Amino acid sequence: MGFEKFGVVSFTSQTKAAPFIDHLEKGVLAGTRCKDCGTFFFPPRPDCFKCLSSNVVWSEIVGKGKLVSYSTLIYAPTGFEGDLPYTIALVEYDKKIKIFGRLSKEIKPEDMKIGMELTHKVVRLPNDRITYEFVKA
């Protein structure tokens, strides 16, 4: 339980990755690292497909990344209409860690540019929901 709080609409409640939400609650965006082989995962996961270990630790994502690409939606799927227009994005941090999310609405369309430096911040949504977004670094 807990994961159903993630994002504007969540489609999953039960997952062993639910500590992700506990970290968000503390203002931390976290991935997982395999304790046995050292592989880092984002999106986080409790199982390592490289060495088949399920021995992972949560590890904070720090620093800033660069915008890989983005798109601003004018139409949305059910449940997201109230947020329109919004911009989804992929951001690459150090060590090729890529994180998917939305750009903050504080970033004006004319300022959006592939390669721009971004960082993330936790955002609390209405109805006790929680997510993260990308802001200018």
Next chain:
Amino acid sequence: MKEVALVGVGQTAFVRGYEGSIRELAFDAYKEAMLDAGLKADEIGASIICSAPEYDKQRTPAGTLAEYLGLNPKPTFYIETVCSSSSSGLRVAYAMVKSGLHDIVLVLGFQKMSEISSADSQERMGRGSDIMWEAPFGTMMPAYYAMHARAHFQRYGTKEEDLGLIRVKAATYGAINKKAVYQKGVTLDQVLTADVIASPLKRFDCCANADGASCLIVASKDRATSLRKKPVWILGAGAATAPSTMSGRESLTGLACAREAAQQAYKMAGITPQDVDVAEVHDCFTIAEMMAYEDLGFAKPGEGKALIRAKETYKEGKIPVNVDGGLLSKGHPIGATGGSQIRTIVLQLRGEAGEMQVKDPEIGLIHNIGGVGVYGNVTILGRD
């Protein structure tokens, strides 16, 4: 390698709002393929039914369709890789025939997208991506392909106009395909000034939803050479996957699953991209066709725009692509799409493509993608 052949093909018209049930829709394509091959139901050893189940009210449609088509008591089963389901079905049929398990296998792809309400459709759209890590941000197919388009623009200098030219080409051929859902011409100006769906993609950059069905009949060499039509041989059948999350992708300027499937198919067929005379590619969005030119090796990475600017992918060009209107104009009834693409190439290789006919092709290629580059399928066909 001429051991397994396509001996019959059929396709319904692709329409908005088919006025009938999925079994009747399937029957229309089945009938055309069976008449094409000159086969009777009891000669079909097994059937493979392909669709995207989120649009089907009927649970486990394979059983229902096998009964309606008169294929009992032969085995049937269901294959799903969303938009590439029927190409996946063809690859399985190839393996079943090549192994000697069956002499003749039928692949039927269908989708009645209008089976569910547009509200239900909007709801399902939100679940097309990874539901844990991406869907909660409000993702949709056009927006994912839009991210690929923007990455391609940035890295290679491709322009919105280049994508527009692809749409104009699709409409040129949709207008001469009586089975296309969209048979009107489109001007570059119309493409460029249409409403934005997900920037930078606009309305005409996106394919048309449709209802439709396709049917392919696959046979062993022994059977293929004694049927009504000249066999079209399956020379290569590549298939691959890539992460469904964007986080798992190396880059957004092409589709890794398509490159991998293409390499497999070229190797299996013993040909190079330059040997392909006519191709069908998965143009669910204009940028998808641009990436396909490059992923298939018709152009070097970043140089796909030169092909469309010089009209080399038109019927008279160096490598004609989607001269049946493609998904953009012919329409994209998900489970039926791959089978329709394959049918187009079979007709081309037989010289039966009518007004769409390319001059005397010997080798044809089909590129059919499921999801945003999650499932890649590349099939190569050849004639005697």
